[in-house]
Amino acid sequence: MKKVTSWLCMLLLLCLAGCTAENPESKPIPVPSNVDSLPSIEEWMQSPEYNMPSKESIILGFSQLGTESAWRIANSTSIQDAAKESGITLIIKNAEQSQKKQFEAVRSFIRKRVDVIAIAPVVESGWDDILLEAKQAGIPVIIVDRSVDVQDHSLFVTTIGSDFYEEGVKAGKYIQDRLRNEPGMIRIAELQGTSGSTPSIQRGEGFRSVLGDKGHIIFSHSAPADFTENKGRQVMKDFLQVSEEERPQVLFAHNDEMAFGAIQAIQEAGLKPGEDIVIVSVDGSRKALGILASGKINAVVECNPLLGPQLMQATKEIMAGRTLPKRMVPREDIFTQESAKREMVHRKF
Numbered sequence: 457m458k459k460v461t462s463w464l465c466m467l468l469l470l471c472l473a474g475c476t477a478e479n480p481e482s483k484p485i486p487v488p489s490n491v492d493s494l495p496s497i498e499e500w501m502q503s504p505e506y507n508m509p510s511k512e513s514i515i516l517g518f519s520q521l522g523t524e525s526a527w528r529i530a531n532s533t534s535i536q537d538a539a540k541e542s543g544i545t546l547i548i549k550n551a552e553q554s555q556k557k558q559f560e561a562v563r564s565f566i567r568k569r570v571d572v573i574a575i576a577p578v579v580e581s582g583w584d585d586i587l588l589e590a591k592q593a594g595i596p597v598i599i600v601d602r603s604v605d606v607q608d609h610s611l612f613v614t615t616i617g618s619d620f621y622e623e624g625v626k627a628g629k630y631i632q633d634r635l636r637n638e639p640g641m642i643r644i645a646e647l648q649g650t651s652g653s654t655p656s657i658q659r660g661e662g663f664r665s666v667l668g669d670k671g672h673i674i675f676s677h678s679a680p681a682d683f684t685e686n687k688g689r690q691v692m693k694d695f696l697q698v699s700e701e702e703r704p705q706v707l708f709a710h711n712d713e714m715a716f717g718a719i720q721a722i723q724e725a726g727l728k729p730g731e732d733i734v735i736v737s738v739d740g741s742r743k744a745l746g747i748l749a750s751g752k753i754n755a756v757v758e759c760n761p762l763l764g765p766q767l768m769q770a771t772k773e774i775m776a777g778r779t780l781p782k783r784m785v786p787r788e789d790i791f792t793q794e795s796a797k798r799e800m801v802h803r804k805f
């Protein structure tokens with residue numbers, strides 16, 4: 457009987473010890489605050505920690521904004537593939553261009569107690585409250601591809617994505633050089649992306665920073681076409697419902713898909729894309745480079761969608777308590793008809 461009593465006492469002590477132990481899931485994950493000068497994204501990706509297997513399973517919740525283009529699909533695929541390679545459990549939700557659905561996705565991630573949340577925001581504004589909810593839950597947030605306009609930048613750890621303003625600058629410089637000897641007034645049409653989205657805002661600002669103060673250049677037509685081919689065709693068709701004297705000589709499409717639609721509208725109007733209207737687009741898909749090589753597009757500014765490895769590395773770094781730069785930008789180029797054929801074989805999307 458004494459042996460049984462001793463055994464029961466030991467079992468009770470073990471249970472009490474287990475009940476008083478700290479639950480690691482209840483601890484908030486520290487968010488790095490020091491964002492001083494750090495290595496470039498390329499140097500960072502080559503660090504010894506890169507591709508280091510995780511000691512514990514990391515759960516990443518990712519709110520993707522949609523599937524509106526080949527670029528977006530390639531972006532999602534890159535993130536899914538990189539998660540598998542990194543051993544990170546990925547929960548991905550498609551918002552279908554709805555910020556409300558993105559809010560719902562973030563709240564579902566909070567309820568699931570994921571380790572890190574990543575968001576590719578539909579638009580820049582309106583994120584303060586939902587990001588505060590994530591911060592109060594102790595879950596760090598990474599912004600992917602686009603940006604958020606918030607008063608408190610501590611609501612997210614880092615942003616991984618392209619410099620959209622610089623992409624607009626590259627497009628503007630190409631047009632400036634291409635038409636430097638063109639006499640008379642030059643009319644520019646612009647197919648913008650989703651209203652209020654980071655690329656639409658910043659690409660337009662960068663483009664105008666180069667051409668906006670030129671007296672002989674006017675932006676005669678400008679309207680959103682939601683980054684889609686069908687809307688690009690519809691809006692460009694409307695742009696061309698003018699006399700020949702008012703017709704634009706230049707088109708700046710904020711992405712390839714809208715340029716594809718615009719090309720259809722231009723041909724339907726009996727005009728030659730790339731000749732009657734100089735066309736510059738942004739993204740650099742294999743299809744766009746093929747059309748560029750054929751002469752129907754004149755230049756394509758690169759926007760790299762393959763952000764999966766950077767996102768997985770950033771997730772690992774956060775979980776290890778390391779400091780990240782507040783913004784990480786991949787290197788990108790601009791392609792002309794001469795370089796398109798050479799680059800096409802290397803494209804992954």
